[in-house]
Amino acid sequence: xxxxxxxxxxxAILAGASAKIFxxxxxxxxxxxCPYSQVSNSSGCSCDSPKS
Amino acid sequence: xxxxxxxxxNSGKTTLFNAITGKIEKVGNxxxxxxxxxxxxxxxxxxxxxxxxxxxxxxxxxxxxxxxxEESITRDFxxxxxxxxxxxxxxxxxxxxxxxxxxxxxxxxxxMVVALNKSDLNKKKKTIINLEALSKExxxxxxxxxxxxxxxxxxxxxxSKVLETKGTSQIPPFSSKNVDLKDKxxxxxxxxxxxxxxxxxxxxxxxxxxxSNKQTKQDAADRILAHKWLGxxxxxxxxxxxxxxxxxxxxxxxxxxxxxxxxxxxxxxEGLLGNDVSPVLSSLLLDGxxxxxxxxxxxxxxxxxxxFLLALLEDCGYxxxxxxxxxxxxxxxxxxxxxxxxxxxxxxxxxxxxxxTRTIKNERQRRTTAMLTPFMPCGAKLxxxxxxxxxxxxxxxxxxxxxxxxxxxxxxxxxxxxxTITGERNARSYFIMELPEYKFPSLKRAAMSMFSRAKxxxxxxxxxxxxxxxxxxxxxxxxxxxxxxxxxxxxxxxxASIASPFAIILIPLGFGAWQLAAAAITGFIAKENVVGTLAxxxxxxxFIDTEELTLVAGGSDVASIMGLTSAAALAYLVFNxxxxxxxxxxxxxxxxxxNKVWLWSGIGFQLGMGYVAAFLTYxxxxxxxxxxxxxxxxxxFIAVVIMIGFVIFLMKKGDRKAKKKLAYSS
Numbered sequence: 264x265x266x267x268x269x270x271x272x273x274x275a276i277l278a279g280a281s282a283k284i285f286x287x288x289x290x291x292x293x294x295x296x297c298p299y300s301q302v303s304n305s306s307g308c309s310c311d312s313p314k315s
Numbered sequence: 316x317x318x319x320x321x322x323x324x325n326s327g328k329t330t331l332f333n334a335i336t337g338k339i340e341k342v343g344n345x346x347x348x349x350x351x352x353x354x355x356x357x358x359x360x361x362x363x364x365x366x367x368x369x370x371x372x373x374x375x376x377x378x379x380x381x382x383x384x385e386e387s388i389t390r391d392f393x394x395x396x397x398x399x400x401x402x403x404x405x406x407x408x409x410x411x412x413x414x415x416x417x418x419x420x421x422x423x424x425x426x427m428v429v430a431l432n433k434s435d436l437n438k439k440k441k442t443i444i445n446l447e448a449l450s451k452e453x454x455x456x457x458x459x460x461x462x463x464x465x466x467x468x469x470x471x472x473x474x475s476k477v478l479e480t481k482g483t484s485q486i487p488p489f490s491s492k493n494v495d496l497k498d499k500x501x502x503x504x505x506x507x508x509x510x511x512x513x514x515x516x517x518x519x520x521x522x523x524x525x526x527s528n529k530q531t532k533q534d535a536a537d538r539i540l541a542h543k544w545l546g547x548x549x550x551x552x553x554x555x556x557x558x559x560x561x562x563x564x565x566x567x568x569x570x571x572x573x574x575x576x577x578x579x580x581x582x583x584x585e586g587l588l589g590n591d592v593s594p595v596l597s598s599l600l601l602d603g604x605x606x607x608x609x610x611x612x613x614x615x616x617x618x619x620x621x622x623f624l625l626a627l628l629e630d631c632g633y634x635x636x637x638x639x640x641x642x643x644x645x646x647x648x649x650x651x652x653x654x655x656x657x658x659x660x661x662x663x664x665x666x667x668x669x670x671x672t673r674t675i676k677n678e679r680q681r682r683t684t685a686m687l688t689p690f691m692p693c694g695a696k697l698x699x700x701x702x703x704x705x706x707x708x709x710x711x712x713x714x715x716x717x718x719x720x721x722x723x724x725x726x727x728x729x730x731x732x733x734x735t736i737t738g739e740r741n742a743r744s745y746f747i748m749e750l751p752e753y754k755f756p757s758l759k760r761a762a763m764s765m766f767s768r769a770k771x772x773x774x775x776x777x778x779x780x781x782x783x784x785x786x787x788x789x790x791x792x793x794x795x796x797x798x799x800x801x802x803x804x805x806x807x808x809x810x811a812s813i814a815s816p817f818a819i820i821l822i823p824l825g826f827g828a829w830q831l832a833a834a835a836i837t838g839f840i841a842k843e844n845v846v847g848t849l850a851x852x853x854x855x856x857x858f859i860d861t862e863e864l865t866l867v868a869g870g871s872d873v874a875s876i877m878g879l880t881s882a883a884a885l886a887y888l889v890f891n892x893x894x895x896x897x898x899x900x901x902x903x904x905x906x907x908x909x910n911k912v913w914l915w916s917g918i919g920f921q922l923g924m925g926y927v928a929a930f931l932t933y934x935x936x937x938x939x940x941x942x943x944x945x946x947x948x949x950x951x952f953i954a955v956v957i958m959i960g961f962v963i964f965l966m967k968k969g970d971r972k973a974k975k976k977l978a979y980s981s
Contacts, residue, residue, distance in 0.1 A: 265591045280778045
């Protein structure tokens, strides 16, 4: 029983981390966690913007 | 309603944008920080209308005739996107330079308000600008602003003037409608006339106490800090101090509290699990997830202190002086003076550094800079530096400082190689950089920069690094038959079998263990992974000693577990810092280089450079400490000679190309 709980906890942690990466990628961020990835620009951070 | 924010570089556009929108876009006390347009709604407290007011922050421009790609963004936006109002941000300390662009903007027929920014600096210098007269001369409202201030910053008045101006027409003080833009002489004559008008306006509205041709304290400071010889030792000393404070004194002190929390959490979970849980699951959760992530996160306080200090240096205007000092060396090896800016940005993260190379007009210089920028140690590499400085060199600040200057040396060598191979050795470049005024750095801005980096670091640690460490732990716990590997028999694990072939190549560099090879490979996903993987494969929970406030718990114990000599440890550090960057940064290189040959040559060059630098570090270090060469010297030497020989062959070929070019041109 304890093993099952631990497995569930580990899966939840890994799923949470994966979900965060996918949501950041979906928003257009190339670099997950980039301090400028979620401000003001619809296309993500300045480093993610398409080249003009 | 669309509101375009334009002005000369370093006039404070992004600071004003942040102040009116509440955003936290990157600002810097030098020209060229913004390379793309950014937009956001202005704060509700400033918007007295029912509708939306969208502010668009544009890259700095000196004129409507663009010279760089970011200036084109500004010109194209203003001409094609029809903003309702333009806020022209003018540096109040230097209106003679700014008004050239202002008069060009006024010709476009778009309602405009001039924000006379940095007015606080004028007050300090006792320079008075007659706002009414300036407004009359330009034919548009002029408002004094200080966007760095929270109150009495003039922003409310600015926005109210913007709303009043919307839909009105203004008469420009100068018109170039009859100028034939295809005729160079006619354009030059028009520009001269415009300068005459600007000077006339400045003379009539500005009352300066300190004449601009008088030597000031700032000039005196520049004569020392940006001196061609003194500038370098001063830069070395400042960087050494930054590393001492962040990694020897303040950093570990803050880390103490932090690591205690991580340790406490580890012990708490360990207690919860007890003895009933399968050892595989227990070690996956404790060593792989908590231990691996904790080992990386433990370095967070050190990195925060370092970023805080670097932000202070940037904000006070010193980093712009470093660019001037380094320009002398860079232009000799065919790089643009502008190449320094991406490299300084790259000390935070290589990706925005590489992206900012787009401000470089010359294609070869832009691609070379994109290739060489990742050599600068970025924030992700700092835990690796801190770990090795702590374990093998007693927290010595010289390790970090040396890595920065080694990076500069490698960049100079790399640039020389590229410029010779491409046959453009005779090409000359000129760099004009506007030096920002020295100012007392904003603690608030430095703190904001530090916290945004810290947040990024935690997000990265709890996503990519966590997943990588979990995968590494699983690969280390099982063999290819998915049988659990017995304690002490990790050599038969999946991870060991994958990493071992790579480890053989690394023997001449002094670190032929599969664990170290595995850590170096995971570093390509994110450089912080090197620390996380080392923690997982060597089962080290955390590297920071909370009792003695030193970086590494029992440094000599960790060193003996890794089985590395000091020379090999330094070589391992060099290898991790100077081989290709993480995949995301390689993606950025691909986007900026726009050429597969350049991209793959760049990656090959980075691999070769990292290998050669690590080989030389290990073998010379071993020779100096033991009077004998290290293991794997002969195969390593052959590999290095082949690599260097190939580069020399390409350089000779490039030299011939350059000579031919010169012969044709003469």
